[in-house]
Amino acid sequence: MALCWGIVSAGLISSDFTTVLRTLPRSEHQVVAVAARDLSRAKEFARKHDIPKAYGSYEELVKDPNVGVDDTVTVLLQYPGGVHASFTCSITAELTNTAFVSGTKGIAQILHPCWCPTELVVNGEHKEFPLPPAPGKEFNFTNGAGMTYEANHVRECLRKGLTESPVIPLAESELLADILEEVRKAIGVTFPQDKH
Known part of the structure; x- marks a missing residue:
């Protein structure tokens, strides 16, 4: 049975995620609706994207029964147990888009682009993770085809009757969203919905 997707935004x-869904078997993934504020x-x-339904609000999509600034900023995070993290982002400077994780057992380097990497270096050992094929498909962002893994994982979780991912539980997703929201507010980035 296919998982029916509603695209929010x-x-x-x-667009890239919908393109990825179109590369997967229709018997497993179907995009049935999209919603935007306009x-x-x-x-x-x-x-x-040949989607049968379009909505002018996110609320309408949810009701569809078929659908389940500073220019450069550095953020310092402190976690329990003395763990620290930092990240820098910029809208004017070209940064490396790599990530480093270091600890008592070594160093891992997530190579460009760190949001969807295909290469990892752990304690000097280089590993590659090729993207799934998406012949003839164009994406707006580097390695957009990597969202195939997310789509398949959601389907796998639902088929197992899970209400959240054991890999990235809801609490972790909420924590990441809260951190990004706090950073956004701290640097003065506002969205139209903030004025309500």
């Missing part, structure tokens, strides 16, 4: 990442954008997105 008609942005570039959503109905015309949702309709254009639906036309581009």
Whole structure:
């Protein structure tokens, strides 16, 4: 039985994710609706990706029964047990888009682009993780085809009757969202919904 997807937002990442879903078997993944704050954008997105339904609000999509600034900022995080982390992001400077994790057992380097890497170096040992094939598909972001793994993992969890991922539990997703929200507010980035 196919997992029916509703796409929230008609942005570039959503476009790449929808393109990924189109590379997967229709018997397993079907995009049935898209929602955006602007109905015309949702309709254009639906036309581009051959999606049967388009909604002008996220609330409408949820009701669909078929769908389950500073320019450079450094953020310092402190976790229990004396663990520290930092990250730097910029809208004007070109950064490396790599990540390093170091601890008592060594160092791991996640190579560019760290948001969807295909290479990892652990204690000097280089490992490669090729992307799934997406012949003839174009993505807005580097390694967009990697979202295939997310789509398949969601389907696998639902087939097992799980309500959250054992890999990234809901609490971890919420923590990451809270951290990003606090950073956004601290550096003065606002969105239209903030004014309500």
